Amino acid sequence: MRSRRGLNKIGVLALALLIALGAMGVAYAAWIDEVYIEGTISTGDINTSLTCSTPCCSVTGNPAGAATSITCGSGTETTLNITVVKAQFSTDPETHYYCSFDVSNAAGSFPIKIKTLSITDPYTGVTRAIEDLAVGDVIDPTKKATGKVHIQLTTAEQAGKDLGYTLTVTVKRWNEA
Amino acid sequence: MRKAIIIILALVLALSALPVTFACYNGGWGNWNWCWRPQQPVYCCPNYCNVIFKSAYAHDNENTFTPIKEVAETTACIKDCGKKLVVTIDNAYPGYQGTVDFCVKNTGSMAATITGITTDYPDPFYLQIDLTGEWEGAVIYPCSEKCGQLVIGGIPQTPDAQNRDFTFTININYDCTCTPPGGGCHDGHDGHDGWDGWGNWGNWGNWGGWGGYNNCK
Numbered sequence: 529m530r531s532r533r534g535l536n537k538i539g540v541l542a543l544a545l546l547i548a549l550g551a552m553g554v555a556y557a558a559w560i561d562e563v564y565i566e567g568t569i570s571t572g573d574i575n576t577s578l579t580c581s582t583p584c585c586s587v588t589g590n591p592a593g594a595a596t597s598i599t600c601g602s603g604t605e606t607t608l609n610i611t612v613v614k615a616q617f618s619t620d621p622e623t624h625y626y627c628s629f630d631v632s633n634a635a636g637s638f639p640i641k642i643k644t645l646s647i648t649d650p651y652t653g654v655t656r657a658i659e660d661l662a663v664g665d666v667i668d669p670t671k672k673a674t675g676k677v678h679i680q681l682t683t684a685e686q687a688g689k690d691l692g693y694t695l696t697v698t699v700k701r702w703n704e705a
Numbered sequence: 706m707r708k709a710i711i712i713i714l715a716l717v718l719a720l721s722a723l724p725v726t727f728a729c730y731n732g733g734w735g736n737w738n739w740c741w742r743p744q745q746p747v748y749c750c751p752n753y754c755n756v757i758f759k760s761a762y763a764h765d766n767e768n769t770f771t772p773i774k775e776v777a778e779t780t781a782c783i784k785d786c787g788k789k790l791v792v793t794i795d796n797a798y799p800g801y802q803g804t805v806d807f808c809v810k811n812t813g814s815m816a817a818t819i820t821g822i823t824t825d826y827p828d829p830f831y832l833q834i835d836l837t838g839e840w841e842g843a844v845i846y847p848c849s850e851k852c853g854q855l856v857i858g859g860i861p862q863t864p865d866a867q868n869r870d871f872t873f874t875i876n877i878n879y880d881c882t883c884t885p886p887g888g889g890c891h892d893g894h895d896g897h898d899g900w901d902g903w904g905n906w907g908n909w910g911n912w913g914g915w916g917g918y919n920n921c922k
Contacts, residue, residue, distance in 0.1 A: 565873075574867070702774060
């Protein structure tokens with residue numbers, strides 16, 4: 529009985545302390561307070577792809593009807609391999625090789641800008657150029673831009689050979705210096 | 706037993722009186738208007754201070770880029786009856802800078818003194834946060850406002866800064882300080898200019914602002 533009464537006393541005392549300390553906390557809160565700013569920043573990303581267009585390649589002005597063609601194949605993330613098969617030289621009409629490619633910004637969240645655009649130049653007597661796309665062109669998210677590689681033999685030096693080229697396209701965020 | 710009960714009651718009364726007297730001595734709590742401090746009456750009833758965010762306007766620097774594009778977005782939203790300002794930046798990138806112009810207002814009848822600003826963001830390499838304005842020690846008198854600007858940017862040009870979420874918290878702490886009664890702030894714009902001695906009256910809602918500019922999404 530004594531121990532039960534002792535326990536009760538301790539219990540009541542503990543309760544009393546709890547109430548008193550609670551009251552102190554309430555009073556403390558009455559004159560000290562704060563406002564706060566909570567922030568969340570989510571960053572986006574650049575996510576582009578360089579692919580051969582579908583259809584990608586064509587040859588115009590092939591009077592001899594030779595078995596010549598141009599092909600496009602994937603390379604690295606920023607390159608495509610373009611090959612002129614059995615290159616044809618013709619002046620009347622001129623033979624032209626075209627290969628289209630897509631720079632896609634479908635998966636990125638920022639507009640992108642073409643940073644560099646280049647194609648290797650390993651052969652003499654052949655001209656090559658990139659058309660319809662230029663450094664500085666901006667591609668918005670969900671969009672793509674299409675460029676075209678134009679190759680032409682200006683002499684018969686490389687005629688009948690397979691000519692390999694590497695197209696390189698790099699991009700940056702549209703507002704990047 | 707009776708002795709124990711009396712002791713306990715006395716203890717409760719004594720400890721309960723402590724915060725009441727302390728609050729009154731410091732100038733404001735509850736509905737007592739007869740609290741005195743030595744040599745000087747303290748008008749503690751119904752004095753209180755209550756600082757809340759009154760307005761927040763978010764904007765950014767995207768109009769400085771060429772070509773101008775709407776890519777990222779900064780929003781600022783007042784919540785919890787003005788106690789919390791939620792800032793969100795979506796699709797941020799290096800060079801982007803979100804800015805929030807905000808004002809806090811003391812809707813109470815006592816002055817509030819800013820005792821400290823605590824900024825906490827775990828990724829200082831990826832984020833730069835600047836709170837402009839003299840805040841430490843600033844006194845916001847009843848019905849008056851103090852405005853500042855929060856600038857968030859500094860996202861680095863590194864691949865690992867892409868597709869990330871960063872968070873930060875800025876606490877603006879204040880104390881109520883004893884000033885002659887100002888009669889409270891009854892400009893009718895705050896929605897809760899009534900009793901607010903606890904600083905938290907009605908503080909569980911998400912009203913998202915009252916009267917001030919607030920571009921919540």
